[in-house]
């Protein structure tokens with residue numbers, strides 16, 4: 001279950017109940033869809049990433065600025081609207097960095 005609380009100045013805060021609404025990697029829970037819709041509306045469905053050469057400008061995804069894998073939250077301050085090509089490009093870049101072989105150690109005599 002997701003709890004949406006309206007704080008002062010109209011800033012929304014999301015509070016997730018642990019476990020019961022755990023997000024799937026695909027982000028397909030009802031809770032996630034609610035957050036995603038809010039973020040898209042907040043950013044007026046405009047892609048906030050703007051990757052050169054791929055950006056369509058029309059956002060359909062909510063992107064975690066700091067990825068969940070490294071402790072990023074689902075708070076609105078960590079989310080921004082993104083078009084699918086930008087979101088995919090960003091995820092690809094992230095995966096590439098994670099799986100990039102480490103530089104080989106130079107053996108010294």
Ligand SMILES: [Zn+2]
Pocket residue numbers: 047048049050051054055056057058082083084085086087
């Ligand atoms: Zn884009």
